[in-house]
Amino acid sequence: MLPLRPRRSRGLTSTLLAIVLLALMLAPVQWMVSTSLQPANGPRQGAWFPTDPDAGGYATALREQGGHLGTSLIVALGAALLSLALAAPAAHALALRPLRGAGPVLFGVLLLQAVPGITVANALHSAYADAGLLDSHLGLVLADSTAGVPFAILVLRSAMRSIPPEIVEAARLDGSGALRLFRSVVLPLSRNALVTAGVFAFLFAWGDTLFALALTTSDTVRPVTLGVYDYLGAHSTRWDATMATAVLASLPAAVLVVVAQRHIADSTAATVR
Template sequence: MIRAPRRGWPSTITGIVLLGLMLFPVYWTVNASLQPTGSALQGSWFPFHPDFSGYTTAIRDQARNLVTSLVVALGSVLLSLTLAAPAAYALARFRLRGADLVLFGILVTQMVPSIVVANALYSAYNDLGLLNSTLGLVLADSTTGVPFAIIVLRSFMQGIPEEIIEAARADGAGRLRTFCSVVLPVSVNSLITAALFTFLLAWSDFLFALTLTTTQTTRPITLGIYEYIGAHTNQWNATMATAVLASVPAAVLLGVAQRYVAPGVTSGAVK
């Protein structure tokens, strides 16, 4: 058996230092959120006397924006998976003319800057009356989520053993029944992976929100944080508290879904 090389303490210490550097902005965000009102640079290195007034202000001012972001992100996940799952299955399992061209087009959409798409959508939304609406933000965020979900799901569905599909067809299941009762349950890990990253993309969106919302009625949390930032702001504790609150849903989802984001769900399915 080949033993893994021993890296020793220098590698461990180097890894700890690099991890500390990467996590320091997170620590400073939490620390600054617990400081009194004032400049973020004047706070102590540790909140010996934590002040929760920043969270009080953030919840009072940003609760509606948090709900808006949650609705938009969940709506984007639902719409993206509804469109991406059957499209990925068709591209992975059916012999379709122009399938490679369609896949190439999907990949190209990932290279288009979001600001270009946002500017194009603004004119269309203005004509359709979708500006300053939750539905408009869901559709805009789905323009990023659908191509990404198709790529992830297609890659996984190509690896589903043909024997599973043939067994379902032999039992009399049609294409739709096979897709719903066999392919989707087997693809649960890839579905969770696509849903997680689609949620994160929609939750952290700033360009679409800034371009497609012009009033205070429909604003996600990213714009809420942007409202606090200015040349003469003294609400850094509220700004950082809002950032902490905005990070909680993403952190919780990453922790819960981590066990599902793994390959090999079909291993052992065919004996």
């Protein structure tokens, strides 16, 4: 039994270290929630949680930022759906169909991930001005998809390459055409990867600030990532409304990740294997 003690000791040390790291990572979240419940005249220094919580910040945030939250939701959902719609057929072609030049195409997809966002934003602003897409939901959806599509292709290609060839051949022998094979066999077997790619495409668009700043010039279409700056000024800062908006903006992303965590874990494990 003696050899087990070092292992138990190492396990206890690892657990304590994980708890400390988790506490450090959650500290900003605790501060954000606590500040959002403080009175409007400013947070009380040193208070871990307000003794007299005030929900006025949330009322202000919902009243003034509700439309911006709706814009972010529309853009993020649109970017996720568009990313999957474009990436799934491309990943299928790269994974299961013998195409000449597939290697350079995949390398080009990887290079797209390395292009600075400011470069893409500057190019899109000029093109959008000519096409009339500035201050539009469609414009932001298209712009945010430039980050979601390359990532989705990489994730989906890896998942589709792991599909047993026997299943594909059996479907073809049963008379499945290319479209039916893709719709009825490949996509269902790639469900975890589809969820993973869709979640990350949603998160890319939900947290975007660069494209929103470069491609919007008015309050007509304004995501919440820009709306929060309405509360930050040189002479006054409305911390309660600012943090309440941050909490509300964090909830959809947090809920989505929690709901989809099993699919994300399974997709990651399959990719590693």
